[in-house]
Amino acid sequence: MDPHLLRTFVTVARLASFSEAARELGYTQSAVSQHIAALEQDLGAPLLTRRPVTPTTAGERLLEHAGPLLLRLDAARADVARMAAAPQHGLTLATTPTGLGPAVLAALPPAGVTVRVLARAEIPAAVATGTADLGLVDGPAAPSDPLRLPDVAPLTTHGVAEEPVSVLLPTGHPLAGRAGLRLGDLADARWLDAPDAALPLAALRAANGGGALRSALRYEGTDLHTVTALAAAGHGLVLLPRSAAIAVPGTTAVPLTAPRLVHRTELLHGGAPGPAAAELVRRLVGGGEGVSSGPPGER
Structure with missing residues (x-):
């Protein structure tokens, strides 16, 4: 055609x-x-x-x-x-709100970076089409398991960080005093569905064996502060990486103990990255080899 x-x-x-x-x-x-x-x-x-x-x-x-x-x-x-093209000195980094974890923030150069916060599904396409030099995607996964990404183009992925996850609850919530929470015990709880600002509820349902997690409110945006404010106001529970969940005013972060999940962040690039992008790749993953992407689940 x-x-x-x-x-x-x-x-x-x-x-x-x-x-x-x-x-x-x-x-x-x-x-x-x-x-x-x-x-x-x-x-x-x-x-x-x-x-x-x-x-x-x-x-x-x-x-x-x-x-x-x-x-x-x-x-x-x-x-x-x-x-x-001629080599570029700066770089554009497309990321989710929760992709900018402590390891990434520490590796960013002091100047010459443009950060674009996008919806999760938009990031592989932004890297593939050249509107971003690098992309950061994240989500819940079993420890050391790669994320399942859409097959939009030949991209190279590097795992750059994993950290524990926590359920964010209002301070006065009946479960706020628990030492840990099981996802299966929260099936009847009210959840926030914020697929592009927090860890997606659809991914949690899959991790829960397809068990229903009831959405009380859906937030369509990428502002993490809005999500934590909604959680603090009692509009629903939300799962976040531990670094994003701790010390949020009006809330308590309780570790998720089962199933065994981590917040995984992966770095994407297409072809040979330019000098500035290659330096950030080096800082985040060292000399390790990336994995070329194929159809989802076959990288």
Whole structure:
């Protein structure tokens, strides 16, 4: 398939408008219609209804493939451009809020770094497409187990830190005096669902053998202070790395004792990192070899 036609199709489907897609892409509306017609002829199936503009069943299936395909094309372009470009002196680091643990903060150079806090799912794509030189992803895992990351491009991963995790509770919570907590005993508790600012509730459910953990409030953002303030106000429990959970006003951090989980942080880069990025990799992982990423679970 012609990637230009595919990109036009994705844009029309996202905006639900031929005219808006033409404006965003810099084409005439007639050219956009011709692109869609050519793609439909190539695939032998209608992809969009016209009034209203919505994907057909075949179009929905194509959209599932189109996003990863276009991302891989952008990643390939960025990878080649990175090799051909002059060396950069600074670096851009994409990270989750909880990815900036003590080890990472101690390794950051005193100048020349731009830190971008992104949603977890956005970080591998940012590194693959060159909008970030390095990425920090994190999450709960069994000790020494790698994280499961999306297969967006050939990326190299390095494990850089592991630390214990704690459940953050309001100071007056009935369980705040416990020496430790088991996840299975908290199935009926009220939880905060903050997938991009705390450790994702979906990952905790998986670690709990698929057992339900009830979400009382969902926070869609990346501000860790907001999450801890919500927990302190009694809007739900939240699991955090120990370094982020201790000494939060109005809360008590109780270690999670079962299942055996740690907060794991991994560093991502594509190709050969530039001088500044390579120096940060050296500081964080030494001379150890990274692991090239493949499909999730096969790195």
